[in-house]
Amino acid sequence: MFPRVTYRLRDAVLQREERYRFEQGLGDYCARLSAPALPLHAPWCFEGHRGTTRVRLVLQWCQEPGSRLVSWVNLHRAHAGTHLEGLLDGLRLAPHDATESRPHLRIPLYIPSELLNGLTVLFEVSIPQPIWDGSLKGDLANEECEFDVAELVQAWLRQRFEAEPVVTERILEHALGRYITRG
Structure with a gap:
């Protein structure tokens, strides 16, 4: 899904440029980011929309701790905001739905950090009228985006x-x- 993604990294000081091409798109990029962390499964890819919000998401859980998250809003790198709050809400609630038939794996709602630990996420959101907090366009403020993404x-x-x-x-x-080990 999301084929043929190319990233170009340029170092202006050293006058050097490197290109990375992923024939299978974000799924390949996710697999590359996750490889050292011993993935538990192949990358899962999703694309959908709700209202005017379009979401592309690739994620992969790994054995090794640590989270790797890269997100974009309308092709701008975004480090925080309502789209990420919606992502976290959806990630936190979905596993609880999955444990309905698995009571031995019931995960308390108050430990979402353990569900995020070891997770690689590539996340792109497109919305028609983004509202940004701050002058650097790093934090998305559209409230409707949070609910759309979470659902x-x-x-x-x-x-x-x-x-x-x-x-x-x-x-x-x-x-x-990991939750039990942490005490």
Whole structure:
């Protein structure tokens, strides 16, 4: 999904440029970012829209701790904002839906950090009229985006968890194990 993505990195000081091309798009890029962290499954890709909000999402849970998150809004790199709050809401709620039939893997709602630990996420949002906080366009402020993204992510992950029960068990067991280890 999202084929043929090319990134060009240019160092103006050293007058050097490198190009990275991913034939399979964001899925390849996600796999590359996740490789050192020992992925638990192949990258999951999703594209959808709700209202005027379009979302492209690729994610992959890994064994090693740490989160890798890259997000864009209308092709601008965004480090915070309502789109990320919506993503976190969807990521936090979907696994609880998946544990309805798996009470031995029930994950308390108050430990979303364990569900994010070891997760690689590439996330793009397109909206017609972005509202930015701050002068650097780094924080999206559109409130409707938060709700649209949360619903899309939760619904998509719920379907994915149902379609791949073995992977779901692996992800949930890993998060639960880290929670128990942490005490």
